Amino acid sequence: MRPMLATHGDPRTGPPAGPAWVHEVKWDGIRLLADVTGGRLRLLTRSGRDIAVALPELRALADLCDDVLLDGEAVTMIGGRPSFSHVVDRVHTASAAAAGRLARTRPVTYLAFDLLRLDGMDLTALPWSARRAALEDLLDGVPGVQVPPVYVDGRELLAATADQGLEGVVSKRRDATYQPGVRSTDWLKFPHRDxxxxxxxxxxxxxxxxxxxxxxxxxxxxxxxxxxxxxxxxxxxxxxxxxxxxxxxxxxxxxxxxxxxxxxxxxxxxxxxxxxxxxxxxxxxxxxxxxxxxxxxxxxxxxxxxxxxxxxxxxxxxxxxxxxxx
CATH class of the missing domain: 2.40.50.140 (Nucleic acid-binding proteins)
Incomplete structure (x- = not known):
């Protein structure tokens, strides 16, 4: 499965307002699908490469259940802010021993923002709000994994992320289905940098x-x-x-x-x-x-x-x- 992608929002109007939308921080990391089948974890980049060996600190995902597929982003925090260069260095690591050392000194956090499959059930046709509720229940307290918060005021979040030097905002329709491989207007991104x-x-x-x-x-x-x-x-x-x-x-x-x-x-x-x-x-x-x-x-x-x-x-x-x- 290929991840769903966001369309560029109109910077003149900013994030949409109203109860039909929610808003998340746009993190400066590596997009990964976390696929667990039969207790085996694969961490798949957008190109389909499995980099699970490079990120051993995320192995707790394999113990969630026998079958689950998550969408999220691997982020390395330096001084309280995401560092893209540091997480890219982790992606390149092919040695399990080297990955273990880096996991101790430069750990990544998996920010899971969507749940696509659970116990053999395809959840992509459900609205975002239902998938989100199930995601929060599933990932409570998993080491190395967080469910990032959502916000109701996208314009306020856009201003706050600019002040904090973060990448931007992604706005999502509450009733949106998950469309694998599609760049959808149900998800809108508002980056601070082009x-x-x-x-x-x-x-x-x-x-x-x-x-x-x-x-x-x-x-x-x-x-x-x-x-x-x-x-x-x-x-x-x-x-x-x-x-x-x-x-x-x-x-x-x-x-x-x-x-x-x-x-x-x-x-x-x-x-x-x-x-x-x-x-x-x-x-x-x-x-x-x-x-x-x-x-x-x-x-x-x-x-x-x-x-x-x-x-x-x-x-x-x-x-x-x-x-x-x-």
Whole structure:
């Protein structure tokens, strides 16, 4: 099952008011489905990868019951606030021993916000309010797991999350069913930062040294008209160009990303349109594999990100996942 996704709400009006809606904090973490079958726990990213070995502090979920499916987010708190970079580091951990050490020094909390299946019963057709009530009863007192609170005043919550440096707000209709894999207007998100996921299609070194990353060329997959990604005659993913990202790549961030990109096979130019020769000069083109988050001040008329800044790698996403993005 793929998780239900929220649509961007209108920032001019803000979160909807009235008794038909509830509002939650939008946490800066990794979306995970927690699937327990026969006492075995799987923690599935949006790309379907099981990372349960990386998060042993959540093993109490396996003892809930023989069959349950939860939707939620893994969050690492640093100084009382979620740290996306710290939780991403945990996702990369493949060694059980290393994961155990990190669980003691940098634990994650699973914030469960929906209940999709219980004891063989599919609950997705029930309204949010019924699923929420069952979720609260089920998860009371489970170590490492919390059910985040909901609020009735979305605009007040949006202001409070801005003051506290949190990511934003998600508003949900009380009567909404759970629609797997659908980006629904029954869930509306209101982020404080315009953060987008894009795919790296190439990179260029810093001026004067080939040993440092100067910028990455990014894009988004092209829909072939059927909901599948468009490919070239050789089966390679095609990208619509979204620009060059250089901000945020100084120091360790740039070195870490360059090391990751050097693992990716080189390939032909992956973008659907030509870019100016000065921008392409000295670039290395790659197979579109690595998804990153960038913060931007919107998009220009020709589809370029305005003043984009690198935020981090998204190991939980594949390029194909971005076809769901608006």
């Amino acid at each position: 953060v987008r996921s894009v795919v790296v299609g190439g990179w260029r070194p810093q001026t004067g040294t080939a040993a440092r990353l100067g910028a990455v060329h990014v894009g988004v997959p092209v829909d072939d008209g059927t909901g599948a990604p468009a490919v070239d005659p050789w089966g390679r993913l095609l990208l619509d160009y979204r620009g060059r990202v250089g901000s945020g790549l100084a120091g360790r961030a740039g070195s870490t990303l360059l090391a990751r990109l050097e693992e990716v096979p080189r390939a032909a130019y992956p973008f659907t349109a030509d870019i100016p020769r000065p921008e392409a000069a000295g670039s290395t083109w790659l197979e579109p594999q690595v998804v990153i988050d960038v913060a931007a001040l919107g998009v220009t008329a020709d589809g370029r990100l305005r003043q984009p800044s690198f935020q981090g790698v998204r190991p939980d996403l594949t390029p194909e996942d971005l076809l769901e993005e608006p």
